[in-house]
Amino acid sequence: MDDDFPGAPAATSPLLGPTELAEVLADVTVLDVRYRMGGPPGRDEHAAGHLPGAAYVDLDADLAAPPGDGGRHPLPDEDAFEAAMRRVGVRGDRPVVVYDDWEGRAAARAWWLLRHHGHRDVRLLDGGLAAWRAEGRPVEPGEVRPEPGDFRVSATKAMPVVGPEDVRSVDVLVDARAPERYTGETEPVDPVAGHIPGAVNVPTTDNLDERGRFLPPARLREVYARVGADTAGSVAAYCGSGVTAAHDVVAMAAAGIDAALYPGSWSGWVSDPTRPVATGR
Structure with a gap:
């Protein structure tokens, strides 16, 4: 990752703290990716109060295609x-910081997509909106309509993907969902409970401390x-639909994995009902 990111704590870190962001706020593009699974879009929350200059990104509309055989x-x-x-x-030449109010689970999707498609300078605000407010940092209401950017999707992809045909050949396949969904004890969203055979469970909560950092x-x-x-x-x-799994990818990137x-x-x-399903630990 580019080491010219203003205020970056380390050249390889995908994370930026609120203090560091405050120091470089005028020099970065900030994106508000507020979203909750099963809840309403975060546009109203954004309008009520957001980081100064932060434009709203709709996860369902901007960071995903319509549901289908490829998942939700x-x-x-x-x-x-x-x-x-x-x-x-x-912009391709301007650093980007993404945040949400879900301990990074939605913002991680924006981080991953921008990195995947070739943007070199992207950070996730560690702790999100809560951490920003905890430091007494300002928020502002209203819609943000920034000057259009010039970002171009790169033909060369920086972040690897795996598909259903080769996912089980991965040495370590991490399931980022809550333990009870991994084991198949409950499944509140998808029609089948359980996990991909051979997967191991590292729920996103394991990436965080008691403050949500x-x-x-x-x-x-x-x-x-x-x-x-x-x-x-x-x-x-x-994970369930490919969103919160990016949180585990961020955590592993921070750990050098x-x-x-x-x-x-x-x-x-x-x-695909022919694919195998496992339950339990």
Whole structure:
């Protein structure tokens, strides 16, 4: 990752704290990616109060294609994603910071897509809106209509993906969902309960401390060392629909572990009834 990001705590870190962001706020593009699974879009929350200058990004409309065989949140069409990022002011030569109010679970999707499509300088605001407010930082109401950006989707993809045909050949396949969904004890969203055979469970909550901030890199490496991801030849992450799995990818990136994303995730996997399903630990 580019080491010229203003105020970056480390050249390889995908994270930026609120203090560091405040120091460079005028020099970065900030995107508000507020979203909650099963809840209304975050546009109203954005209008009520957001980081100064932050444009709203609609996860369902801007960061995903319509639901289908590829799952509930397939990757967006490249042209549509490029247009959406230009509309919210993303430029290829200007750093981007993404945030939400869901401990980074939605913002991670924006981070991943921008990195995947070639933007070199992207950070996730560690702790999101809550951390920003906890420091007494200002928020402002109203809609933000930035000057259109010039971001271009790159033909060369920076972040690896795996599909249903090869996901089970990954050395360590990480399931980012809550433990009870992984084991199949409950499934509130998708039609089939359980997990992909061979997957290991590292729920997104394991990436965070009691404040909702990401654990330090050394602690994150310990979290993923428990499932062998720190020494594996290949690692990939999935969740229910490919959104919160990016949170685990962010955490592993902070820990120095490269991981692919299975965009279809569980919702895409179970769209084909011939694919095997496991339950329990």
